[in-house]
Amino acid sequence: MRINHAILIRALPADRLEDFVNDWLEQRYKDYSSHELWRGTGDMGRDVTGYVTEMRMEGPWDNFQCKQLNKNLSESAAFIELGKIFMHSADGAFALPRAYFFVAPVGVARAVQQYIAHPERFRQAFLDRWNADIAGRLVDKQTISLSPAIEAKIKAFDFNQIHWLDSTRLANDAACKPVLVKWFDEDPGPSPRGVVPTEIQANESAYIGQLLQLYSEKGPGNYPDAAAALASVQFGTHLRDQRTRFFDSMAFDRFYRDSTPEEYLNTFKDEIYHGVVEIHGDEHANGFAKLSQVMKQAAVLQPSGVLGKHAGPQVKQGTCHQFANEGRLPWHQ
Known part of the structure; x- marks a missing residue:
């Protein structure tokens, strides 16, 4: 019987999901020159980052935010997680990522899916809702109001580059196959036979x-x-x-x-x-x-x-x- 890897990914503890995604980026060497795992307090909204060039975070980079939950990633959680990136970028901690991925094995709420499908609507919602719904939930016992610097970051970010991955999408990615072999003893199957050219190579x-x-x-x-x-x-x-x-x-x-x-x-x-x-x-x-x-x-x-x-x-x-x-x-x- 074929193993359901999506179910196995959903069963991983939160820290192991981050390790799994880190191993997945290791296989995506055509996309990233290197990658980095951030763990625990002070991650500034980053779980795993993929670096496009050797400049790492001073060049183009992608953020993979892992949310191992027992239910869909909610609308409010999505706003808060992405809001951390805008806040810390406005503070000068790092440049905005090229792309942002919610890795939510169980999936995302319908409202989150709708926002991601409508990038400019998503951007406007950040501007409209920041002070009411986001400002008081980014840092414990603080209110981070929508400053001109944060507003500029929201306006500068390419909301077309927000994506979400559930466990099925992740398991079906071609670069994930070696990770499934490593983590779950997946059998990659037999290799094809070689083709012998007529001319000596x-x-x-x-x-x-x-x-x-x-x-x-x-x-x-x-x-x-x-x-x-x-x-x-x-x-x-x-x-x-x-x-x-x-x-x-x-x-x-x-x-x-x-x-x-x-x-x-x-x-x-x-x-x-x-x-x-x-x-x-x-x-x-x-x-x-x-x-x-x-x-x-x-x-x-x-x-x-x-x-x-x-x-x-x-x-x-x-x-x-x-x-x-x-x-x-x-x-x-």
């Missing part, structure tokens, strides 16, 4: 060059290029098999690099390396015999975790060709 030239040297040493004949080896009765099928393994391993890497935390793929490769390095270092009759023994060993390895579950023999063998490419476990020296 730059990213396979190193290991293929090493294989050609092994073929020439084993003989008969010399194999100055891949075309010669592919045309030979002796090594044509062998080279095609190695290319299949290599491109299957590359497809495997791409898929799990996007769908699992970074350390999962690193651990998988480390386990393959340590599973074959002794065989690679043994004495062999020749380089081709070394290659054959390493391939046999790689095929029967059982790496741990979900990646090990989905790694077929050809992926593990192709990973060894990646090591040869990198000079980590060369086939020929």
Whole structure:
């Protein structure tokens, strides 16, 4: 039965929701150069911030305000939370964010949804209601009236960039998939098979060059290029098999690099390396015999975790060709 991740996100304690969102921003490296978790007293209305540039809060930044509640985020709570940003920005604590996200796993009240859908109506409501509904609720035992500085911030902010995310929207975001794997043991599923191009590609030239040297040493004949080896009765099928393994391993890497935390793929490769390095270092009759023994060993390895579950023999063998490419476990020296 498929896990309902939205329900699991709604069950997280408030501080763990912030950690979850922080991990989610870690995966959004195409959107943010870095991110930061603010916790407890003095967060100034910020829970998790995503920085667009290395200037961090002195450049464009997005605010993610986490509200783990047992009911929808209310209209009054939404005004107060966003009001904190205007107040602290007017005080000079930071520039206005580029965008503001309410992360409310249970959802937001209909009135909040309506305001977010009507940005200019939302802006006007802040101006109209500040002194009556917001001013006395921002700081304990203080009234923060609508000053010219706060009014200027409200007028300057792009209300089109206010958004809300419930647990379903969050779980369905593509960048959230590795976080679901990490937090809830979600199975990302099997990777697609690799596609072997007809022409030799730059990213396979190193290991293929090493294989050609092994073929020439084993003989008969010399194999100055891949075309010669592919045309030979002796090594044509062998080279095609190695290319299949290599491109299957590359497809495997791409898929799990996007769908699992970074350390999962690193651990998988480390386990393959340590599973074959002794065989690679043994004495062999020749380089081709070394290659054959390493391939046999790689095929029967059982790496741990979900990646090990989905790694077929050809992926593990192709990973060894990646090591040869990198000079980590060369086939020929």
